[in-house]
Amino acid sequence: MHLRQLRAGDRAPILAVVNDWWGGRQVASMLQRLFFDHFQDTSYVVEDGETIIAFLIGFVSQSRPGEAYIHFVGVHPEHRARGIGADLYRTFFDAARARGCHTARCITSPVNTGSIAFHTNMGFVAEPGDAESNGTPFASDYDGPGEHRVRFVKQL
Numbered sequence: 001m002h003l004r005q006l007r008a009g010d011r012a013p014i015l016a017v018v019n020d021w022w023g024g025r026q027v028a029s030m031l032q033r034l035f036f037d038h039f040q041d042t043s044y045v046v047e048d049g050e051t052i053i054a055f056l057i058g059f060v061s062q063s064r065p066g067e068a069y070i071h072f073v074g075v076h077p078e079h080r081a082r083g084i085g086a087d088l089y090r091t092f093f094d095a096a097r098a099r100g101c102h103t104a105r106c107i108t109s110p111v112n113t114g115s116i117a118f119h120t121n122m123g124f125v126a127e128p129g130d131a132e133s134n135g136t137p138f139a140s141d142y143d144g145p146g147e148h149r150v151r152f153v154k155q156l
């Protein structure tokens with residue numbers, strides 16, 4: 001297994017598997033080509049041989065100096081709980097710190113309990129919201145009607 005920076009050519013193989021990795025949830029439309037063309041410096045894949053088994057897409061905010069943002073992270077279901085997600089995050093945190101960032105942010109759905117557990121484990125804290133799910137605050141309609149989101153933040 002090895003971790004490397006994202007390339008434009010990684011989009012097709014990732015799109016081919018990502019909905020399955022999310023248990024059938026249609027998430028591929030959130031992985032537009034622009035992420036693969038313009039955010040390679042701070043985005044990564046993990047390969048097992050020639051096969052991509054995990055990826056992270058993140059970037060440094062243009063509008064908020066000192067802030068970095070993780071757009072997407074996914075690990076092949078058969079490779080979860082082995083520290084791969086944590087490795088990707090640590091690599092991203094290092095890259096963000098090297099670019100002067102002091103804060104990392106990301107969002108996740110309040111129903112994605114696995115993601116909430118993972119991010120909490122990685123040191124993220126949920127920002128206050130207008131509602132709560134199993135003790136985790138979230139912002140209602142954050143990404144549009146019915147699109148509630150937990151807003152995670154971590155000091156780097």
Ligand SMILES: CC(C)(COP(=O)(O)OP(=O)(O)OC[C@H]1O[C@@H](n2cnc3c(N)ncnc32)[C@H](O)[C@@H]1OP(=O)(O)O)[C@@H](O)C(=O)NCCC(=O)NCCS
Nearest residue numbers: 072073074075080081082083084085086114115117118121
């Ligand atoms: C969330 C995800 C990226 C985690 O990747 P992973 O490689 O399995 O995570 P790791 O093995 O590095 O786990 C790091 C820590 O988080 C914890 N963790 C990870 N997933 C967890 C889960 N579902 N439930 C509870 N704890 C979890 C681990 O126990 C581990 O803690 P430890 O260091 O004390 O053992 C992966 O489960 C995934 O791809 N999920 C589907 C996609 C998704 O929801 N992405 C996030 C929203 S964009």
